[in-house]
Amino acid sequence: MxxxxxxxxxxxxxxxxxxxxxxxxxxxxxxxxxxxxxxxxxxxxxxxxxxxxxxxxxxxxxxxxxxxxxxxxxxxxxxxxxxxxxxxxxxxxxxxxxxxxxxxxxxxxxxxxxxxxxxxxxxxxxxxxxxxxxxxxxxxxxxxxxxxxxxxxxxxxxxxxxxxxxxxxxxxxxxxTPDSIATIIYTSGTTGRPKGCLISHANLMFEADTVIARWDPVFRRRRGDEPxxxxxxxxxxxxxxxxxxxxxxxxxxxxxxxxxxxxxxxxxxxxxxxTFILAVPYIFEKIFQAGLRKAERSGKDGPFEKAVDVAVRYAEALEAKSFGRGPGPSAALRMQHQLYDKLVYAKVREAMGGRVRYAMSGGSAMDRRLGLFFFGAGVSVLEGYGLTETTAAITANPPERTRFGTVGQAIPGTTVHIAEDGEVWVKGGNIFQGYLNNPKATDETLHEGWLATGDLGSLDEDGYLTITGRKKEILVTSGGKSVSPAQLEERVRDHPLVAQCIVVGNDRPYIAALVTLDSDAVEHWLAMREKPSLSPAELVRDPDLETEVRRAVVAANTLVSQAESIRTFRILAHQFSEEHGLLTPSLKLKRKAIEGVYAAEVEALYRS
Missing domain, CATH: 3.40.50.12780 (ANL, N-terminal domain)
Incomplete structure (x- = not known):
């Protein structure tokens, strides 16, 4: 489509x-x-x-x-x-x-x-x-x-x-009037100076009213349970x-x-x-990892992993049923799910306040398995996609037919189009009015009502959008192979010990990566293995930790061809931070800045 x-x-x-x-x-x-x-x-x-x-x-x-x-x-x-x-x-x-x-x-x-x-x-x-x-x-x-x-x-x-x-x-x-400018929100500026997006009262009213109307189950009032x-x-x-x-x-x-x-x-x-929360995937990852670490500390990691598996299979069965592709969970699976609901899932919900049944996620991609786990645990995480230029969501998963691993369908009143080069184009009442003091950038982005998002994606047969990368972030190796870094980076980040991953390889003979560590997860990992505390410099040389990160890289490489795979990586002693100019305020990687600061480490990845 x-x-x-x-x-x-x-x-x-x-x-x-x-x-x-x-x-x-x-x-x-x-x-x-x-x-x-x-x-x-x-x-x-x-x-x-x-x-x-x-x-x-x-x-x-x-x-x-x-x-x-x-x-x-x-x-x-x-x-x-x-x-x-x-x-x-x-x-x-x-x-x-x-x-x-x-x-x-x-x-x-x-x-x-x-x-x-x-x-x-x-x-x-x-x-x-x-x-x-x-x-x-x-x-x-x-x-x-x-x-x-x-x-x-x-x-x-x-x-x-x-x-x-x-x-x-x-x-x-x-x-x-509705066409009056309400706010000027500056983009995060991953590739240059931030641009001021002119967003009107009408843009915000259209977006807000559409979300409230279409996602009624999330916001609906119930007697004694006000949203x-x-x-x-x-x-x-x-x-x-x-x-x-x-x-x-x-x-x-x-x-x-x-x-x-x-x-x-x-x-x-x-x-x-x-009754509902709105967050970025990082929050859901932290909640999940906190539950896993708590189970490991109490020696119950086996039952927790079993509960995760049951939740995922239960959610997959419900997902298939909603699309008319299956009968739903079997009787045996329902019984297992009921058991783990009391032992595990209720505690996950309690960590979010006890009343949360829906959540909306945006800002970056959420792992499909993580979304399935939360759905199976009783919290439906509805993933969406949007930009500052689209006044937040331009697509989102509907509550009754969520397709995990996608960012959903165009929200009502909008259209999503995939251009010949794979770029996502969108139009609707939430499209901004242009960039402040920057007619050149406005003309490059807006085309007769259509917004060229700069993101690459695909639509499935039901109109659900999957984002595959950024058009400007495509790497081209010296052998001419085009590689989208996003899916590789996201899969490496799925490993609990990994905080951040940046894939490099533009004009290089092969793809490589720089990886940073999650300090809380590493501390827990060391304690569970009765290892002494290590300094950051010692950690990056620890062979057991390197083996764990290598597993994450191998898992990521299963998504792509050999020519697109990560051949080698280096673990860094410190995370990329906004304070050092390596992240935007919305926590997106500033690729050029990172490659500049870590130029020596990148060069070392390509030494024979």
Whole structure:
């Protein structure tokens, strides 16, 4: 199949903007709980639709009083927290355009984004962020205001706007139209300077309303079991922003968690008890590996592995049945599944709060077997695919017919097309408006409503998309063999000891790889084998560990021909990090930067 179109189920309203939902919610059901907010004492407190509306309105007045005007661009640099969402909707209420900035961004990255977008004001989370902007402020002549959340920016602005009437805010809100720009989100910049994607109110409304309507089982209200999600994705990323907007428009309770590490996240999942979560594959990998390590420490790794096998086979049987290709799980398999549900699967669900039945995954590819395991364990992980330019998801797996290992079908109201060279082209109401200050890049990407994604993929007979690599990342060996590194890297990463893998070989005689290690997994691996703790330099030379990584490479090589296989590899002592400029804020590999920093190691891979 070369093209798949999914009929629309939602259209953006002909008038108004994103902030209208806040005021409509309060008018229609003032006491409905729309947020859970964690206090300094660690307790979660409810925020009603009326309370949120009032906070948004007061903050919007303050922004107007402090000089923010319709069409102004205002940056937000913070981790995921309630105040980010509050600022988003207050800024959208007065017609401002929000420029999100990753809290880990360097001074030079901040300078580029704030200068390119011409922001007139910025809100930061704490003093470190303020100092980052302060270090480049002399090169930002348009920046007039800087507020700091941890210095009571909300209170300061609220007080500043007390003298203004509500009508002043309402006039600004009524002036917003669906085609007004809501946000400028900068791409991660794996191959150059980030580009500012112009995303309209209509783009976000179309995306959010489509997701809520089509994936109704995920968001449906049940008596005594109101839908809720804990948002821990970065709000600087388009996926997190779409979730934020969808929850407000769908009147779904949302909580915020700023820390992605398990120590902070797991207790909040237990306390907030979401009904669904939205995450990247890394989170599901960590949950699975934590369960496996716990089983190994207690000497129950055999039963755990058996439980995994049962879950996978059970899920495969359900998957086949949903496509009319099988009768479903056998009676014997159902009995085994029921046994392990009490012993293993319930504990996996409990780690996510106990109420989660659905999850959405994006950002990178999820291993098919991992998706099957979670489905068999009672959590349906719906994998999707999208870009900043598509306002998050352009494809996603439907809940009733999930095909694991794919990124699903085009979401309703969109079309996916595979070009002659294998590139994925898409069109629909969620396609962005172009790149800020970059007509050349816009013309290269947008073609009469079609977006050329730069990704390579294929559609199966049912219109399910599989992403096979990036067009610009195709390696060509000196022998002329074209190799897509993505599937090799993902399969190597499936090994629990591997944190990252980058495949090299452009203009080289064969394919090779650099591999980094997961420190937690390695520590557990050493303890289980009663090995002494080793320094990073000692670890990379450990023959047993090298054997484990070699197994991962051999498994990856089964996916490709001999000419495309990884011939040799090197284990590195340290992981690639954003701090050292080797990862984007969304954790994508910066290939050129990595190959530059590790040029000596790459050369060593090709010495005879």
């Amino acid at each position: 070369r093209e798949f179109t999914n009929p629309a189920v939602a259209t953006p309203p002909p008038v108004g903007g994103l902030a209208d939902a806040v005021f409509d919610n309060a008018r229609d059901d003032a006491r409905h709980v729309v947020f859970g907010r964690k206090g300094a004492d660690g307790r979660w407190r409810d925020v009603t639709a009326a309370q949120f509306r009032d906070e948004v309105q007061r903050l919007a007045k303050g922004l107007l009083a402090q000089g923010v005007r319709f069409g102004d661009r205002v940056a937000i640099m913070s981790r995921t927290r309630y105040e980010w969402t509050l600022f988003d909707f207050a800024l959208w209420t007065v017609g401002a355009q929000v420029v999100p900035v990753y809290p880990t961004s360097s001074a030079e990255q901040v300078l580029w984004m704030l200068h390119d977008s011409g922001v007139s004001a910025a809100m930061v989370e704490h003093e470190d962020h303020a100092m980052t902007i302060g270090s480049v402020v002399d090169r930002l002549p348009q920046l007039r205001r800087l507020w700091q959340l941890d210095a009571d920016a909300v209170g300061e602005l609220t007080a500043a706007g007390e003298h203004l009437d509500d009508e002043v805010v309402d006039r600004h809100r009524r002036a917003i 809720a999600t804990l948002l821990f994705l970065p709000l600087a990323h388009v996926f997190g922003r779409m979730v934020e907007v969808a929850c407000v428009r769908g009147r779904i309770k949302i909580g915020h968690q700023p820390n992605l590490n398990a120590t902070a996240l797991l207790p909040d999942l237990a306390a907030f008890r979401p």
